[in-house]
Amino acid sequence: MLSQDSTAQIDKELAKYPADQRRAAVMSALRIVQAEQGWLSKEAIADVANYLGIPEIAALEVATFYNMYELEPVGKYKLTVCTNISCLLRDSQEIVEHLESCLGVHCGETTADGKFTLREGECMGACGGAPLLHINNTDMHEFLTPEKIDALLAGLK
Amino acid sequence: MLQIEIDGKAVEVEHGSTIIEAADKLGIPIPRFCYHKKLSVAANCRMCLVQVEKFAKPLPACATPVSDGMKIFTRSEAAVDAQKSVMEFLLINHPLDCPICDQGGECELQDIAVGYGASKTRYTEEKRVVLNKNIGPLVATDMTRCIQCTRCVRFLKEVGGMMELGLINRGEHAEITAYVDKSVDSELSGNIIDLCPVGALTSKPFRYTARPWELARRPTISAHDALGSQLEMHVKNNRVLRTIPREKESINECWISDRDRFAYEGLNSDERLTVPMIRRGDQWVETDWQSALEFASSRIKDAVAREGGNALGVLVSPNSTMEEGFLAKKIARELGCGNVDHRLRRSDFRLDGHFQGTPWMGCNIPDVQDMDRVLIIGSNLRNEHPLLTHRLRQAVRLNAAEISVVNALEDDPLMRVAFKNTCSPDDTINFLLQLLKAMSGLQRLSLCLPPTLNGLLEDVVVSNNAQAMAESLAGHGKDYDLVNPRSAVFLGNMAQQHPRYSEMYSLAEAISALCGATFGVLSEAANRVGLDLARVLPSSGALNARTMLEQPRSAYLLVNVEPEVDCHNAQLVNQALAAAGCVVAMTAYKSSALREADVLLPVTPYTESSGTFMSMEGRVQSFTAVAKPLGEARPGWKVLRVLGNLLGLSGFEYDSSEQVKNEIFGGEKPSRVVWNRLNNNLRELTEVNAKVRTESLQRVGEVPLYESDAIVRRAPSLQKMAAKKPVVAAMNAKLLAQLGLQDGELVKVSQGNGSVRLAAKCDDRVADYCVRVPICAQTAALGDLYGEIQVERAA
Numbered sequence: 001m002l003s004q005d006s007t008a009q010i011d012k013e014l015a016k017y018p019a020d021q022r023r024a025a026v027m028s029a030l031r032i033v034q035a036e037q038g039w040l041s042k043e044a045i046a047d048v049a050n051y052l053g054i055p056e057i058a059a060l061e062v063a064t065f066y067n068m069y070e071l072e073p074v075g076k077y078k079l080t081v082c083t084n085i086s087c088l089l090r091d092s093q094e095i096v097e098h099l100e101s102c103l104g105v106h107c108g109e110t111t112a113d114g115k116f117t118l119r120e121g122e123c124m125g126a127c128g129g130a131p132l133l134h135i136n137n138t139d140m141h142e143f144l145t146p147e148k149i150d151a152l153l154a155g156l157k
Numbered sequence: 158m159l160q161i162e163i164d165g166k167a168v169e170v171e172h173g174s175t176i177i178e179a180a181d182k183l184g185i186p187i188p189r190f191c192y193h194k195k196l197s198v199a200a201n202c203r204m205c206l207v208q209v210e211k212f213a214k215p216l217p218a219c220a221t222p223v224s225d226g227m228k229i230f231t232r233s234e235a236a237v238d239a240q241k242s243v244m245e246f247l248l249i250n251h252p253l254d255c256p257i258c259d260q261g262g263e264c265e266l267q268d269i270a271v272g273y274g275a276s277k278t279r280y281t282e283e284k285r286v287v288l289n290k291n292i293g294p295l296v297a298t299d300m301t302r303c304i305q306c307t308r309c310v311r312f313l314k315e316v317g318g319m320m321e322l323g324l325i326n327r328g329e330h331a332e333i334t335a336y337v338d339k340s341v342d343s344e345l346s347g348n349i350i351d352l353c354p355v356g357a358l359t360s361k362p363f364r365y366t367a368r369p370w371e372l373a374r375r376p377t378i379s380a381h382d383a384l385g386s387q388l389e390m391h392v393k394n395n396r397v398l399r400t401i402p403r404e405k406e407s408i409n410e411c412w413i414s415d416r417d418r419f420a421y422e423g424l425n426s427d428e429r430l431t432v433p434m435i436r437r438g439d440q441w442v443e444t445d446w447q448s449a450l451e452f453a454s455s456r457i458k459d460a461v462a463r464e465g466g467n468a469l470g471v472l473v474s475p476n477s478t479m480e481e482g483f484l485a486k487k488i489a490r491e492l493g494c495g496n497v498d499h500r501l502r503r504s505d506f507r508l509d510g511h512f513q514g515t516p517w518m519g520c521n522i523p524d525v526q527d528m529d530r531v532l533i534i535g536s537n538l539r540n541e542h543p544l545l546t547h548r549l550r551q552a553v554r555l556n557a558a559e560i561s562v563v564n565a566l567e568d569d570p571l572m573r574v575a576f577k578n579t580c581s582p583d584d585t586i587n588f589l590l591q592l593l594k595a596m597s598g599l600q601r602l603s604l605c606l607p608p609t610l611n612g613l614l615e616d617v618v619v620s621n622n623a624q625a626m627a628e629s630l631a632g633h634g635k636d637y638d639l640v641n642p643r644s645a646v647f648l649g650n651m652a653q654q655h656p657r658y659s660e661m662y663s664l665a666e667a668i669s670a671l672c673g674a675t676f677g678v679l680s681e682a683a684n685r686v687g688l689d690l691a692r693v694l695p696s697s698g699a700l701n702a703r704t705m706l707e708q709p710r711s712a713y714l715l716v717n718v719e720p721e722v723d724c725h726n727a728q729l730v731n732q733a734l735a736a737a738g739c740v741v742a743m744t745a746y747k748s749s750a751l752r753e754a755d756v757l758l759p760v761t762p763y764t765e766s767s768g769t770f771m772s773m774e775g776r777v778q779s780f781t782a783v784a785k786p787l788g789e790a791r792p793g794w795k796v797l798r799v800l801g802n803l804l805g806l807s808g809f810e811y812d813s814s815e816q817v818k819n820e821i822f823g824g825e826k827p828s829r830v831v832w833n834r835l836n837n838n839l840r841e842l843t844e845v846n847a848k849v850r851t852e853s854l855q856r857v858g859e860v861p862l863y864e865s866d867a868i869v870r871r872a873p874s875l876q877k878m879a880a881k882k883p884v885v886a887a888m889n890a891k892l893l894a895q896l897g898l899q900d901g902e903l904v905k906v907s908q909g910n911g912s913v914r915l916a917a918k919c920d921d922r923v924a925d926y927c928v929r930v931p932i933c934a935q936t937a938a939l940g941d942l943y944g945e946i947q948v949e950r951a952a
Contacts, residue, residue: 042337055314056336057323064325 002047006032010051022052026062030069039070067122068137075110075117077156078136083120086127095131096120098146102153116156161227176218176229177205187231188240188269190247190354191306192219195411196315202247202306204269206239207231215239237273244274247304250285250329251355258302260356262369266304287332292322293340294877295347295415297364303357305331309349316412317343318550318571333357342881344543344862347418351401351411362422362874363399367391375783376403378770379417380476380763381865383680384522384544385772386413390421390764390783397421397764397784407523408776414543415878416862416869421764423871424784428746430759431788441757446789450796453756454803456739457492460712466493470705470733472724473499473693474717475682476866477793478768480817481760482684482693484797484809485716491806495699496710499688501718502650502681502860504725504941505658506701507843514836515689518773519677520645526551529643530630530674532561532592534665535585536649538570540862542679546570561626563588564651565857566929567922576626579924581855582655582943586845588623589664595619595627596671607842610667631672644674650681651859654725655943663842676837680773682866687771690834691821706733715742716793717760719750719867721937728909728940743793746867750937759790762868766792767814769821775835777827779818854892856908857929858942864933884936886948887920887929896948903951906930908940914951 002010013028029048034040040063049059063069070078081087081096096118100106103116110117126132129142141152158169163176163185170179175198180187190202200220207218210228215235223229230236248270255261287300307324310333314320321341324331335341341349350360372391379386386409390397400421402413433449434441444452460468471489473482477499486497500506525531525548538546550572552558559575567579578588594614619627628634630644637643646669652661662678669676680686688694695701700708706729713734720734721727734740734753742754745762760766765786769779786792794814801809811817822830863869863879870876886906888896898904900919905912906928913936923929928946930936939946 046336055320055323056339057325057334058320060325060336061323065327 002033002044002051003036006036007051010048014052023054023058026052026054026059027066030059030063034069038076039073073110076115078117078119079133080119080121080135080137081107081133082122082124082131084123086123087131090130092131092144094146095133095144095149098149102149159223159225159227161223161225161229163229164231170223173222176207176209176216176221176223176227179223180218180229180231185231187218188273189219190265190269190304191308193308193311193352196308196311196352199307199311202304203243204240204247204273206236206243208233208235208239240273241275244270245279248274248278249280250301251304252284252301254302258299258356259297259359259364260302260353264356265354285329290334291338291340292335293342293346294874295361295419296341296350297359297361299357299359300332300334301357302355303333304355305333306354307333308352308354309333309358312349312352313341313343313346315554316348316547316550317345318547319343321346322349340881342878344415344539345412345547347415348402348412360399360418362419367393367398372398375781377764377780377783378683378778379409379413380683380770381416381420381869382414382542382544383518383683383685383773384408384542385683385770385774385776385778386417386544387778388413388417392784395784395787397424407521408772409544412544412547416543416865416875419874420869420872422873422875423868424762424764426746426871428748428871429787429790430744430747430757431790433759433789434757436755446791446799449756449758450799450803453741453758454800456755457712457714457741458804460739461492461494464711467496467699468711469494469496469714470700470710470712471497471714472501472702472705472716472718472720473497473688474723474866475499475501475680475685475688476763477684477688477717478763478766478770478814479684479687479691479821480768480814481716481793481797482688483691483817483821484794484801485714486691486693487808488714488797488801488804488806490696491801491808492804495696496701496705497693497699498695498702498705499685499693500702501724502654502942503658504654504656504703504943506703507659508662508839509695509701510697511839511841511843512836513838513840514834515686516678516837517686517775517835518647518679519837520675521774522548522772524643524675525549525645527556527643528552528645528675529556529558529637530561530632531558531644532563532626532630532646532665532668532674534563534589534646534648534661535582535652535655536562536564536647536679537566537568537651537859538649539568540859541650541681543862545679546572559629561629563592564649565855565924565927566651566859567924576622576629578622578626579922581924581927582651582657582857583855584924585652585655586657586660586664587617588620589661589668590614590617590845591619591623592627592630593664593668593671595624596631596668599627599631599633610842610845613845627672630668630674639673642673644672645669646674646676648678650679651857651943653678653681654858654860656941659843660845663839663845666837666839667842678773678837683772684770686773686775686835687769687777690771690831703729706730709733709736711737712739713737713741715740715744715751715754716797717743717745717867719744719746719748719870720753721750722864722870722932722934723750723866726941727932727937728911731937743796744867745790746871748867750934758796759788760793760796761786761790765790766794768792768794769814769818771831775831777831779815852926853945854948855927856939856941856944856946857923857927858932858936858939859929860942861931861933864931870934884915884931884933885918886915887918887923888927888948889921889923889925890919891925892923892928893917893919898948898950905947905949905951906936906939907947907949908944911938911940913938917948 206215
């Protein structure tokens, strides 16, 4: 079931679109539910679909298309490091290796304590700040160095 | 109009058409997978790329609108290059399993690969594999073969009305699936088998039984609903192995319902009766035709000699051909018997003698799609008329038509319903009166109503809902074409089967007359209109389908009838047949419902006989047999002819069903006769009783989708679909609480002197004071489809 808080937020999104086009809010609705539950279970996707009055499969299509929707449980902090060309030229590989050694996991994996998930990401459209990563899809950190990473991880513990 | 040129051929096309439409018009082949003329354009397979002058890159023909002076090349070097590349790309992940693929021989991918692809592959990497899905008993899947054209997804969304399949993930991981472990439950789902250009979706019942080139393809007509869909049956070794649609834009377009597609399985059922049988005591004894027919005729003769023609009752299934019905009637008339009827599931015959003609749909099938306001009374649309519902859905989707529904069940028709009133069938009369009053107020036409009706309307209080519905139907405040209104009022099967049908009919006729709407009856069975036109009806003063059971006859002739599941009141028909001295049953199946028969004459289903059906729009369609009769079974019209001869009646010297048909139409062109005879108007309005309001529980005895006729009841795959919805006594939460019952609890449901045990089910789609108990073998101990019913906790 969706929490009252979620449905209130989804209602706010729905208000942006014509009343007979509730489907338009599916991306926001999935984002809101993911922010609350951490990831999107099949039940959560079905709940979103039912709340919006769209077929469940239509919500699943959206949820599986975009890679920032998590379809499996992830750690409390999901660190997504950009490894595209601009960041790569600014040594993002070093950042990835440093994170891997700090956390003891490879990209795509979650630490045993369930705290961190490390991800490789595609261009985040902020190449001026390369190399960069973001935490839980929302909190972006730029001009990364191994030292900055250490400080960042310390702050997250 | 725009002038364009394709491969050097000039053609004039309409503004807004696409290149592929123009090419199809010219007959220039452009390969395609995702494009389908009846579905929205996806442009995702890229197979239809063509070269267009002044464009640097090839363009998808399906998604490119033409512009004036456009020069298009479909076989130029650039176009061929593009086609080859796309083909190579599509084949990268497609398995090379054609030898074990059911689509082999009729595969669009195979054909187009031969025509447009390269002769060998350059791809050496691993191919992807997609986990297979189970989407139900009708459609087999092999998703590794899928090329993601998304025709199935778009079909179910746009035509089926509910998006049951989708394309999840993306890129190389994209796959078609239903939500998690759901199945596809659309009543039109079989069409995705035809649509699939590869072997990803194939027919489960047909799977591995034959190759397309082994099959003889024979045209026929659907015998399961009144649409008259044109079918093609594929036959091997005298067995129908599958059914596909024939394209007929004005009837079924290129679709058919699952019922039409998979009912053929019932033709090959083990229950087929292949030899005549006579009952000796409790034993059924196989016999030959001569003795069976002599037995039957002598028993009928005896009864008639003893008590006169009135001793006989003739019941004809409304799915029988016109020829069968006509000959059965002719036998009865020659014997001096007027008791003939085909309206087996009806219970209200008060309108007999009041009709000006044969009631029909009132318009043509494609007209439904163009309607902008429609009122439907007493119809569970998707069960009763699966494909006509699709036409209505298109009216809503494309014309923004306003649909109003008055019914006892609120089943989702998978389209937007503008106004609805869910009430018990009795209350339907009250509601229609409100609607009529609102309508007459709107149109200021009350003076035109007969005084009796005006008097009746005086006490009626119009509810807001009725007012809104009336305003919608009248097109109040809207910019509709009032000279040639595109609105309709239709009566569905549930209305026709209700004991107060005549009142519903009169009111619906009055309402439609006031708002200028087309008025029509959506017929119950394949040939109801045809049998009405052939006057397979009681003669004046004779007994109808109900009274000939209420006043039991000594002899009955049953033509294609399974009494307890085909008639309005199972108890009544079982009693009447049990009491009769002689029951002659012409049947294609051995059936426990025919336990009271004295002789079973094996007649063929319509696929092994020639005959004629008339659809609800009045289209007369004759067909020939697609297979030879099984065993000793013989076409019904031949059996009736010989029976006529043995009874010593004159005028039974037919050599072909054509001759019978000619006699029915008096030697005239059928279309002429039809247009003279179809007429929904009543000579006068019948008595309407507005005050009746029963407080007792009412049964809503719908006929489930896959219980409609004997063939469908014996089609295993359709029955597997039906089994997903177990037979229950459904009622709304209020009634459940009032009766002190729990959801799922076992209850005793009784009518008259019979009862059955069913699970109670909470279903808020059922109107107040109504219990939804369908008619099927399990509930055959009950009585009227619509009438009082008792529900109590099972002891």
